[in-house]
Amino acid sequence: MSSDRLHWPSAIREDPRRLTAPLAGIDGWERTLWILVGVALVGDLLTTYYGLQLGLTESNPVARAALDRFGFAAMVGLKLFALAVGVGCRRLLPDEHGLLVPAGLAVPWMGAVVVNLSLYAIVLG
Structure with missing residues (x-):
């Protein structure tokens, strides 16, 4: 029997169910931007939720x-819908324009996080 890695079962191979599997075919800056999209999405949702708890209102x-009709779950749904549209559009673009979609999602959502945090400073400060 050999202890060579090539003969071991699939424990060494990449598991397609891994969290990073959707990013496996994306390299460099685009991967970084998609990760930033995820961080910005979560940040926007969390800061919006906290702002609503403080009595602030959604400006969009x-x-x-x-939000008024369906509650905060609607906000999550809207964000996931925007993300799905972005992923769908990205598949239609050639690779040389691949940075446009994640940048177009990450920049406004990060901007919303900054705006929300600045509103906290005004309200709580």
């Missing part, structure tokens, strides 16, 4: 109407 009229 579509999101505000969805």
